[in-house]
Amino acid sequence: MYDHAETGNLTQLLQNIGIGLDEYLKFEHEDAQTRVAQWQKQLDIPLPQKGIGIEAMTNELVNHVIANGSSQINPGASAYITTGAVTAATLAMTASSVASPQRYLLTAFNFLEELSLEWLAEMLGIPNFKGVYSSGGSVANLVALGGAKQWAFEQIGHDAAADGINRQTCIYASAECHHTIQHSAGILGLGRNSVQIIECDAQGRMKPEMLENAILKNKEQGILPIAIVANLGTTNTGAIDPIMALGKIAQKHKIWYHIDGAYGLPGILDERLNNLYKGIELADSIIVDPHKWLGASVGVAATFVKDRDILLRAFTQEPADYLEGSVEQDDQASPKIEHSMDSFGIPYFDYGVELSSPCRGVVVWAMLKEIGVDGMRARIKRHNDMASYIANFAKNHPNLELLQEPTLSICCFRYSLTPLI
Numbered sequence: 001m002y003d004h005a006e007t008g009n010l011t012q013l014l015q016n017i018g019i020g021l022d023e024y025l026k027f028e029h030e031d032a033q034t035r036v037a038q039w040q041k042q043l044d045i046p047l048p049q050k051g052i053g054i055e056a057m058t059n060e061l062v063n064h065v066i067a068n069g070s071s072q073i074n075p076g077a078s079a080y081i082t083t084g085a086v087t088a089a090t091l092a093m094t095a096s097s098v099a100s101p102q103r104y105l106l107t108a109f110n111f112l113e114e115l116s117l118e119w120l121a122e123m124l125g126i127p128n129f130k131g132v133y134s135s136g137g138s139v140a141n142l143v144a145l146g147g148a149k150q151w152a153f154e155q156i157g158h159d160a161a162a163d164g165i166n167r168q169t170c171i172y173a174s175a176e177c178h179h180t181i182q183h184s185a186g187i188l189g190l191g192r193n194s195v196q197i198i199e200c201d202a203q204g205r206m207k208p209e210m211l212e213n214a215i216l217k218n219k220e221q222g223i224l225p226i227a228i229v230a231n232l233g234t235t236n237t238g239a240i241d242p243i244m245a246l247g248k249i250a251q252k253h254k255i256w257y258h259i260d261g262a263y264g265l266p267g268i269l270d271e272r273l274n275n276l277y278k279g280i281e282l283a284d285s286i287i288v289d290p291h292k293w294l295g296a297s298v299g300v301a302a303t304f305v306k307d308r309d310i311l312l313r314a315f316t317q318e319p320a321d322y323l324e325g326s327v328e329q330d331d332q333a334s335p336k337i338e339h340s341m342d343s344f345g346i347p348y349f350d351y352g353v354e355l356s357s358p359c360r361g362v363v364v365w366a367m368l369k370e371i372g373v374d375g376m377r378a379r380i381k382r383h384n385d386m387a388s389y390i391a392n393f394a395k396n397h398p399n400l401e402l403l404q405e406p407t408l409s410i411c412c413f414r415y416s417l418t419p420l421i
């Protein structure tokens with residue numbers, strides 16, 4: 001099964017891939033679409049009955065697949081919210097795919113899963129939160145709102161994870177929220193239409209007074225509130241909702257407070273923006289996508305909650321017969337533990353939707369080991385400075401119209417054929 005072990009030539013093969021990738025990253029090639037007919041002809045073959053072997057496959061990978069990869073990682077490409085992985089992330093992802101394919105079992109990779117979540121929480125100003133990784137902001141929001149749903153129903157004495165829902169519910173989010181909020185509401189059985197859209201101001205920030213009105217109206221109608229969702233950096237413009245004001249409304253009405261910081265939470269590292277992040281400690285759940293602003297390889301997101309036991313009650317997998325008695329469930333101090341396969345370690349699979357899952361903590365660990373918090377901070381500030389530079393540039397350019405003053409590293413502007421000034 002593990003043919004690396006049999007052939008022992010991983011060094012050579014990875015070197016070939018490395019040479020192909022270094023070549024690709026010079027960006028001396030044209031975009032993949034300019035040669036689409038050629039490479040599709042090469043790749044579009046019937047299901048192979050006989051293999052060509054590892055060396056020939058590697059050559060094809062380098063010459064026809066890598067060579068026609070994405071332009072999103074071009075250093076000049078700044079128009080998309082996910083980027084390419086930094087080198088440390090690539091190395092860590094590759095290493096874990098070989099040495100620890102799963103995040104569970106008592107390996108060093110499993111250890112880094114929790115350690116890196118603690119590092120992230122500390123770096124991002126939420127030191128008392130516990131986390132769980134998932135594949136992206138979509139799933140991270142789903143997990144957080146799954147926790148919110150469980151909590152809200154428990155307040156009325158109902159176990160929604162076990163018995164389903166028995167009430168009409170609503171989630172409050174702004175007109176600028178990411179559509180994964182509606183998506184999550186659909187998956188969680190609350191219904192996409194249960195997301196009540198609250199109006200924003202001209203800067204794309206939720207209006208607290210409109211939220212308060214909506215809450216009072218729903219209360220009269222007996223609708224169960226599941227969560228208030230605040231944006232910490234909208235995907236459209238990087239706007240940040242009034243985090244403190246919304247958090248206080250959530251506290252006053254005893255509603256779960258979720259903050260979607262998929263893109264924007266790392267902005268807290270720029271101390272010039274500290275005021276905008278005041279109140280994040282009021283959150284019950286908050287998400288971040290290391291695969292956006294922190295430069296992780298795609299597939300790394302984290303949900304943070306104050307109380308991880310709520311996720312356990314929302315997402316627990318019932319015990320499986322085939323594992324009966326074979327591993328300790330959660331007690332790493334047990335004297336029976338002598339081997340890395342004697343325990344699953346922290347049961348992350350009970351805190352979210354994935355059982356099999358790659359190790360993601362090692363990616364975050366590797367990035368932070370390489371450049372530290374100082375390096376991350378320098379990068380975040382540089383990106384924010386770039387956005388203000390572009391905003392100023394657009395303001396002074398006859399054919400460019402600045403559409404919104406940037407809050408973070410997103411700058412929205414428009415090109416006009418006829419001069420505007």
Ligand SMILES: *Cc1c(COP(=O)(O)O)cnc(C)c1O
Pocket residue numbers: 081135136137138139141178180233234235260261262263289301
């Ligand atoms: C990107 C984004 C998401 C979705 O994250 P994925 O990693 O693409 O699944 C959710 N919320 C916000 C604010 C985002 O920017």
